[in-house]
Amino acid sequence: MYxxxxxxxxxxxxxxxxxxxxxxVEPRQAIRINQNxxxxxxxxxxxxxxxxxxxxxxxxxxGYWVGKTRVSVGATAEYLLGLYSIQETAAQIPAxxxxxxxxxxxxxxxxxxxxxxxxLADLMNNSGAIVALDVNKDRLAALAxxxxxxxxxxxxxxxxxxxxxxxxxxxxDRILLDVPCSGNYAADPQWLSRRTLDDIERNxxxxxxxxxxxxxxxxxxxxxxxxxxxxEPEEDELNIEWAVKNLxxxxxxxxxxxxxxxxxxxxxxxxxxxxxxxxxxPDETQGFFACKLKKKAEPK
Amino acid sequence: MKALTAFGxxxxxxxxxxxxxxLDRAQRxxxxxxxxQKVTRGDFYYAGLYLGKVxxxxxxxxxxxxxxxxxxxxxxxxxxxxxxxxxxxxxDIFRKGIVRLMGSQQRGDYTLxxxxxxxxxGFGVVTGNLEEDGKVAxxxxxxxxxxxxxxx
Numbered sequence: 001m002y003x004x005x006x007x008x009x010x011x012x013x014x015x016x017x018x019x020x021x022x023x024x025v026e027p028r029q030a031i032r033i034n035q036n037x038x039x040x041x042x043x044x045x046x047x048x049x050x051x052x053x054x055x056x057x058x059x060x061x062x063g064y065w066v067g068k069t070r071v072s073v074g075a076t077a078e079y080l081l082g083l084y085s086i087q088e089t090a091a092q093i094p095a096x097x098x099x100x101x102x103x104x105x106x107x108x109x110x111x112x113x114x115x116x117x118x119x120l121a122d123l124m125n126n127s128g129a130i131v132a133l134d135v136n137k138d139r140l141a142a143l144a145x146x147x148x149x150x151x152x153x154x155x156x157x158x159x160x161x162x163x164x165x166x167x168x169x170x171x172x173d174r175i176l177l178d179v180p181c182s183g184n185y186a187a188d189p190q191w192l193s194r195r196t197l198d199d200i201e202r203n204x205x206x207x208x209x210x211x212x213x214x215x216x217x218x219x220x221x222x223x224x225x226x227x228x229x230x231x232e233p234e235e236d237e238l239n240i241e242w243a244v245k246n247l248x249x250x251x252x253x254x255x256x257x258x259x260x261x262x263x264x265x266x267x268x269x270x271x272x273x274x275x276x277x278x279x280x281x282p283d284e285t286q287g288f289f290a291c292k293l294k295k296k297a298e299p300k
Numbered sequence: 301m302k303a304l305t306a307f308g309x310x311x312x313x314x315x316x317x318x319x320x321x322x323l324d325r326a327q328r329x330x331x332x333x334x335x336x337q338k339v340t341r342g343d344f345y346y347a348g349l350y351l352g353k354v355x356x357x358x359x360x361x362x363x364x365x366x367x368x369x370x371x372x373x374x375x376x377x378x379x380x381x382x383x384x385x386x387x388x389x390x391x392d393i394f395r396k397g398i399v400r401l402m403g404s405q406q407r408g409d410y411t412l413x414x415x416x417x418x419x420x421x422g423f424g425v426v427t428g429n430l431e432e433d434g435k436v437a438x439x440x441x442x443x444x445x446x447x448x449x450x451x452x
Contacts, residue, residue, distance in 0.1 A: 047429065077388055080444040081419050129335040142451070144346040149447050151364060156336055157346040170339055215307065 002183040005197040011185070017266055018233065022158050025186050025282045029066040030057060030089040031073060032115075034122050034150055038083040046078060057258035062122075063092050082150035087115040088134050088187075090280050090288035093226040093256050094178060095119040096204060097292045101128070106172040107217060108132040109162035112139030114146035116178055121152040129154055133172065135161040150241075163209045166216040172186045179207045181228035181235050186282035208242055215247045218295060224249070225289040231281070233265045236289040240277055243293065251276040252292040261291065301379075303359040304329060304351060310410040311423075312374030312403050313446060323347065327354040331364075363444060365419070367411060371418045375411040377438060384415040387422065388445040393438040394443035395430060405430055422446075 013023040023024045031054075033043055040076055044064065046052050052071030052195050055162075057063035066073055073079060074086055097117050109119045111132035132147075134140055137159050147155050158168070162177070185191040207228070228235050240261070243249045244287055252271045261277030263270050278293035301319055307313035323330045323340070332340065332348040340347060351368075352361040362391075370376075381388060383397020393413065405411065407428030413421045422443035429435035 075448060077384065077415060077444070079421075080388060080447050081421075096358065103335070122340070127333075127335070129333075129339045131339050132374065140345045144350075145447060145450065147346060148350055148364065150364060151367065152333070153349045154333060154336060155346075156340060156344050156348065158341070158343070159345050168339075168341060 001299060004295060006193075006195060008192040011192055012199075013065050015231065018262060020281050025087065025284075027071070027186050027282065027286045028088060028284050030092070031064050031066060031084045032092050032119060033062045033064070033084045034082055034118065035062055036122050036126060037081070037151055037165050041083060043078060043207070044095060047073075047084075049078070050076060052076075056093075057115040059091055060089070061096070063087075063089055065089070068238050071275040080149065084116055085115055085146070085150065087119070088286055091115060091178075091229070092119065092283040093258070093278075093288065094176060094225045094290045095123060097225045097256060097290060098123075098174050098176075098223055101174060103128045106130045107165060107170075107172040107175040107214070108236060109175060109177050109214060110134060110179055110289070111157070112136060115141040116148060116176060117143065117152045119152070119175065121147075121154055123161055124154060124229075129156065131155075131168065131172070132157045133160045133162055135159070158239065163206075163213050165213050168217075170217060171219045171222075172217050172286050173219050174183055175212055175218055175222065175224045177224060177226045178211055179226065179228055179235075180231040181207070181230055182232055184231045184287035186286040188228060200230070200232045202236050203230070204232075204239055204273060206275050207239050208233055211243050212247060213238065215249065215295070217253045218294065219236075222294070223252070223292040225290065226293060229286055229288050231287040231289075233262060237262050237265060237274050237277060238268060238281065240291055240293075241274055244273065249293040249298050250296050254292050256288060256290070257291070258288070261289075301329075303327075303354050304365070307352075307359045307361055307365075308369055308373075311369055311376075311412060313369055313372035315362075315369060315372060317336040322351070329353065332390055360444070361423075362447075363422070363442075366420050366423060366442075370412055370414070373403070373412050375405070375409055376414055377401050377411050378414045378416065378418075379421075381416060384421060387413055387440060390440060390441045390443060390449070392440050393424060394435070395433050395437045398430075398437065401430065410441075413438065413443070
């Protein structure tokens with residue numbers, strides 16, 4: 001049934017229509033230093049002494065690419081002590097898009113396995129409060145382990161669907177929506193043969209529901225950062241255009257690595273403000289999309 | 301709370317936690333800052349700084365709790381790099397891997413286990429063989445390698 005709506009040729013052709021030439025890529029492994037835990041410890045030097053080659057990621061404050069290594073970076077004492085986390089390069093971007101986070105009340109609506117939750121806590125200097133949700137009960141243990149390993153003190157974890165977040169009766173200054181998505185071929189070798197347009201449309205619908213729920217929980221001057229690791233415009237630019245038109249949101253400039261969001265998708269012109277989103281085609285990183293949103297100002 | 305202070309005293313330290321910030325939920329203990337207390341609802345999975353749990357009358361500390369204890373505990377050993385690695389792999393400690401011993405080291409005492417950088421790797425029980433090479437000096441009770449082992 002999906003013969004024409006799936007498979008490598010189908011997706012390669014879609015990407016070409018979006019202006020990008022498909023190529024096989026191998027994203028580099030990356031770590032993120034937990035600055036609060038690693039303060040004064042000269043962590044890069046410690047890791048180099050263990051035989052781990054590191055290269056600073058030029059567009060991230062705390063990110064390093066891992067080169068040749070004599071040890072598994074997921075099994076060093078430094079990792080177990082929470083001095084750093086293994087976190088894909090592009091995935092380190094969304095949490096950095098928020099205005100200052102210290103002391104804020106933050107919702108991480110789709111939090112497991114917790115990489116971005118830990119990053120938020122680090123950026124918050126372990127002050128304020130993070131409410132971390134995940135609907136998948138099996139992934140909550142991984143989230144809690146991650147938070148415990150990194151000595152996070154300001155986080156509470158609930159097994160809750162992001163589409164039910166307003167049931168907590170809380171208002172948030174910052175909301176991270178790293179929504180469940182279709183992923184991309186750079187992170188999953190089977191992706192091109194497994195995914196269909198139907199999957200993408202189903203995920204896009206869930207993402208819109210999560211966006212709508214998040215707006216209900218957002219403080220008047222609050223910020224939402226929306227991100228996916230999908231390359232499909234239905235989950236990215238088209239969803240954000242929908243949010244701008246239907247949820248009273250406006251897109252804020254995002255000062256980070258990546259290309260401008262697409263303002264024309266399969267022949268359809270989108271609102272010019274969509275260019276403020278950031279799209280990352282796979283290369284040294286996996287594919288990614290991120291944007292920052294605020295409520296439109298009420299007319300006086 | 302008693303379980304926490306009693307456990308701390310086994311390392312020769314006197315721990316002082318403000319009970320206002322300690323949440324006891326079914327004998328699992330969490331330290332919550334005031335901002336977190338405001339967003340705490342009944343059925344959470346994890347909250348604040350997890351301190352440990354009591355099961356069958358025995359207190360099982362978290363690594364966070366050991367880190368709180370570290371500056372005030374008297375009983376500590378510092379390991380060389382190789383012994384530290386073996387310890388986090390779940391192994392016991394032999395005399396030759398110990399760089400420094402602090403506090404009471406009588407058989408049955410609890411002692412924190414630190415690496416050369418002063419970071420807490422876990423804790424163990426003194427076996428009484430601290431002067432004899434070739435015998436286990438400190439039996440491993442809990443080490444940070446647990447974070448990897450519990451994933452499987």
